[in-house]
Amino acid sequence: MEYVTLNNGIQMPIIGFGVYQLTDDKETERIVGEAIKAGYRSFDTSSAYFNEEAVGRAIANSGVPREELFITSKLWVQDASYDKAKAAYQASLTRLGLDYLDLYLIHQPFGDYYGAWRAMEELYAAKKVRAIGVSNFDDARLADLILNNHITPALDQVETHPFFQQKTALETMKKYDVQIESWGPFSQGGQGIFTQPVLVDLAKTYQKSVGQIILRWHVQRGVVVIPKSTNPERMKDNLNVFDFNLSDTDMEKIAALDLGHSEAINYLDASAAEMLNGLKIHD
């Protein structure tokens, strides 16, 4: 495994495991257990995924020491305020059965996220969380948050994959020393990514799977990835990307696949704010 060093000096595995859309309790526990056996040590969940308890049980049953794991969860929009964020953090910890998180993120750039950030800065100062960050913050929102607060987010988790490469966001994050993390590193399995001809050709050339080519491309760009797979073979494949290098020419071939926009969600569109503000995860 390779690691990135976040802006506060802590290390994070460059490949982790995402658990979005794993909502069946027993099944999630089993899949996360398989992922730990496959070698994953970093896990990405959220209060909005409704699976923190199952993830926590899998961690507890794994026998892997807590300090060898890197656990991320996220604060949902409904709890994005100074008053609610600390209670939401504690509720996530309780569901996970942990006494600290390695990384806590503001899941969406909506609600009173400035208030939430101040509460998270206090959690960090009190050493209750090892790093704090954001998710789905575009360049302007990210820069504005940084310019008006004490702590620079350690990381911004945004959608990025070969069809949506976030080239400008990557530059902005480098400028402010914010680590980029990809959600949907495989475009969530959509847009025909696994049969895209350039990627299929590269898989043949390097004798790797298309999934491995895509993850290697992310890693070479310095992007932290959290692919999700329910299949034990693909779980292992997705970790096995450290024994080859894509050449500059091949990196450029993938760079040329960028459409420059998401086909999943546009965070600059009012409909995204309306939809995500409307999603309530508790009373």
Ligand SMILES: NC(=O)c1ccc[n+]([C@@H]2O[C@H](COP(=O)([O-])OP(=O)(O)OC[C@H]3O[C@@H](n4cnc5c(N)ncnc54)[C@H](OP(=O)(O)O)[C@@H]3O)[C@@H](O)[C@H]2O)c1
């Ligand atoms: N912050 C946010 O707003 C946000 C939004 C979305 C996701 N996320 C996070 O990002 C994580 C990853 O994104 P995601 O789960 O949506 O999508 P993803 O990881 O891009 O894609 C998952 C899909 O790819 C397939 N797959 C995985 N490895 C493969 C391989 N080697 N070859 C072929 N198919 C493969 C999986 O199928 P199989 O299971 O059958 O292998 C699944 O259908 C999430 O789990 C979540 O933690 C965050």
